[in-house]
Amino acid sequence: MILPIRLWPDPVLTKPSSTIEVFDDELRSFAENMAETMYSANGLGLAAPQVGELRRLIVVDVDPIDQENPHGLITLINPRVSSAKGQIIWEEGCLSFPGVAEKVKRPNQVVVEYQTVEGERRELRAEGILSVCVQHEIDHLNGVNFIDRLSRLKRTLTLREFYKLHPEQAKIAKK
Template structure:
């Protein structure tokens, strides 16, 4: 980590930045590279495997993912202006979110996805993901579209979750 990399606080629900689509990234410079580095460090500090720019208060289409959580540098993924161009199969697994601490629930996602995105130099590329990586890519791209995983739950489960959060807020635990 460079000495100038700072750890960003993770924004919690119901902050409005989490519910609006992020703006496309148009400038690919040293500041963007620095931001990507800070996002990885912030994600690790928060014990996560994925972090989207809106989660640190920046309404931009940028996300970082590391399913290995620092164990394998080759697994670090940076997706800028990503879009899912293909999806196949189904998986139903438990998910959590750094913006919804202590909230976990099963979410149905595609088992395989192909994503088109840009790297920090602005070059377009495509990549595929299965299982946990596919889930992480879909979860983080949802963030860039202003969607949280609780928005993918049944209305009843979502209402119960929101009630639980409101009770935690009231008790000063959120």
């Protein structure tokens, strides 16, 4: 089932998500819907708050732009960056900000501890685009959006561009 994606400035995008404690069929079906929604929107990642659910679940699949090093779909529950090093600058976009993209600086290599949909503990070692994508999605679980990683000026300019493309979202922002 494809879920509607919340666009900025939906307030759900700035709220922190809760830890997932129950690993049941409902969670598995939600994770499947998240993946289906991500693929149908041609995204590389999606976080639960982007479909209005404040729980710590993200899906990522960067294979469309990283075919040399295929990982396929990864579903991460309660993900946490346990170590980070290096630096990468990548032009990031976001399904909650369609039409805009901006360069963001992040650690290039991360180790992420997470749980599978079955509740098993795992570790993901990611670098490059996969690392960027996982960090971007984990930010969503903390109510942080990629525009928050920009300088004040860049943030203002990026939002101005976004509102120009989506006047209906600008109206919501003004309320």
